[in-house]
Every structure is written in C-alpha cells, then in structure tokens.
Amino acid sequence: MSKKKNFPTRLAAGLLLAILIDTALQLVWKSAVLSLPNDGSPWLNVQAVLHSPLFIFVIFLMACQFFNWLMVLGNADLSYAQPVTSLSYVSVFCLSVLYLKETTDLIQIAGIVCVLAGVWFISQTDHVTHSSERES
Amino acid sequence: MMGQNAIGVLLVVICALLEGVGQVFLKKSVLGAVRWYLWISFGVVILLIETMIYSQALLFLDVGAAYAISSLNLISVTFMSRCLLREKVTRIRWIGVCLIFIGVSLVAARA
Numbered sequence: 001m002s003k004k005k006n007f008p009t010r011l012a013a014g015l016l017l018a019i020l021i022d023t024a025l026q027l028v029w030k031s032a033v034l035s036l037p038n039d040g041s042p043w044l045n046v047q048a049v050l051h052s053p054l055f056i057f058v059i060f061l062m063a064c065q066f067f068n069w070l071m072v073l074g075n076a077d078l079s080y081a082q083p084v085t086s087l088s089y090v091s092v093f094c095l096s097v098l099y100l101k102e103t104t105d106l107i108q109i110a111g112i113v114c115v116l117a118g119v120w121f122i123s124q125t126d127h128v129t130h131s132s133e134r135e136s
Numbered sequence: 137m138m139g140q141n142a143i144g145v146l147l148v149v150i151c152a153l154l155e156g157v158g159q160v161f162l163k164k165s166v167l168g169a170v171r172w173y174l175w176i177s178f179g180v181v182i183l184l185i186e187t188m189i190y191s192q193a194l195l196f197l198d199v200g201a202a203y204a205i206s207s208l209n210l211i212s213v214t215f216m217s218r219c220l221l222r223e224k225v226t227r228i229r230w231i232g233v234c235l236i237f238i239g240v241s242l243v244a245a246r247a
C-alpha cells in the first residue's frame with residue numbers, strides 16, 4: 001500500500017457534504033419524477049418540471065453538488081473522490097431502514113459491509129496524483 | 137420489442153458512460169487547462185443530458201434498481217480517469233472500486 005500524504009480538512013469536508021447532498025438528491029428526485037403527469041407529452045412535462053417545487057429543490061441540490069464537487073476535484077483525483085462518495089449508498093440504506101422502516105436481510109448487510117470495505121481500501125491510497133506520477 | 141425493464145437498464149448504462157466522460161471534462165477544468173471554461177461547459181452539457189436520460193430511466197425502473205445499475209459509474213469513471221487523465225490507479229484502488237460495485241449490487245438486488 002502506498003504511503004498516505006496529508007489529508008486536507010477541506011477535502012474531508014467536501015467529501016462529507018457531497019455524500020449528504022447525494023443522499024438527499026436520490027430521495028427527492030424519485031419523489032419529483034413520480035409527481036409528474038404521465039401523459040407522454042414532453043412539453044407538458046417540461047412545464048410541470050418548471051412549476052414543481054420538488055424539481056426546483058432537485059435543481060438547487062444539483063447546483064450545490066456541482067460547486068462542491070468542483071472544489072473536491074480541485075483537491076483530489078477523480079478516481080479517488082468518486083468512489084468515496086459511494087458512502088451515500090450506505091446512508092440511503094440506513095435512512096430507509098431507520099426512518100422508512102424498510103425491511104433488511106443479511107445479503108443487504110453484506111453489501112453494505114462490502115461498500116464500507118471498498119471505501120476503506122480506497123482511503124488507503126494517495127488522494128492525489130502528482131504530475132511526475134501520472135501514468136503513461 | 138424491448139421490455140420496460142430492459143429499456144430502463146439500457147438508459148442507466150448509457151448514463152454511466154456519459155458520467156465517465158462528463159466527470160473527466162470537469163476534472164480537466166480544475167487541472168489548470170487552457171480554456172477551462174470550455175471543459176466545464178462540455179462537462180455540464182453532458183451531465184445535463186445524463187440527468188434527462190436518468191429521469192426517463194426512473195420511469196421504467198425502481199429507484200433501487202436504477203441506483204444499483206448506476207454504480208457502473210464507478211467502473212466507468214475509474215477506467216476513464218486512468219486512460220484519459222493518467223491518474224495513478226493502483227491495484228488497491230481497483231480492489232476498493234470492485235468491492236463497492238459488488239456491495240451496491242448486493243444491496244440493490246434485494247431492494
């Protein structure tokens with residue numbers, strides 16, 4: 001395993017925020033899509049999107065996610081930051097079980113353990129590739 | 137004629153590929169590239185197209201299934217980071233990515 005360099009607090013905060021926003025986005029987006037009229041007309045759907053508070057909120061979350069993500073990318077490799085934000089799978093799962101009272105089983109728990117292990121492996125690598133290290 | 141699930145899966149797979157390309161463009165914009173605004177603009181356009189396609193996919197698939205298949209984003213982004221950005225993707229990082237992919241698939245398979 002490669003030796004880890006100093007991990008910036010700003011990057012840690014950015015990654016945490018990215019996970020939180022992604023979790024909210026997944027839950028709100030589905031509700032927003034289900035609230036659209038299902039009449040097959042793209043124009044009416046565009047009008048509905050522009051007047052739907054849920055979609056406006058989705059767009060707001062996406063904008064926040066975008067600017068935060070640019071800050072994260074300025075401090076870390078894309079191949080480092082993107083997998084770490086997969087922790088949102090864990091948070092969505094936990095919220096579903098704790099607050100929506102969805103049932104769970106051993107297979108799902110094994111999946112969550114795999115995600116956590118995967119993120120741990122990635123956290124053991126350097127968060128940034130310096131110009132001299134770029135692979136040819 | 138493709139079933140609704142198959143259409144949904146195909147749309148989410150297309151989204152995964154677009155995500156890889158869009159993210160590489162965004163990363164290019166913060167690497168101090170000349171004409172960074174072009175990289176960011178193309179990246180945003182690609183991600184917007186992905187968003188529209190993903191919204192359509194949610195009409196065909198449960199959010200759990202769509203979210204699980206969209207974990208292909210990880211493979212796509214890691215592969216493109218290695219090939220297009222020449223990032224140092226070590227074996228440890230690949231193991232992590234594969235574990236996350238398996239984990240997400242297990243969670244979603246039971247959703």
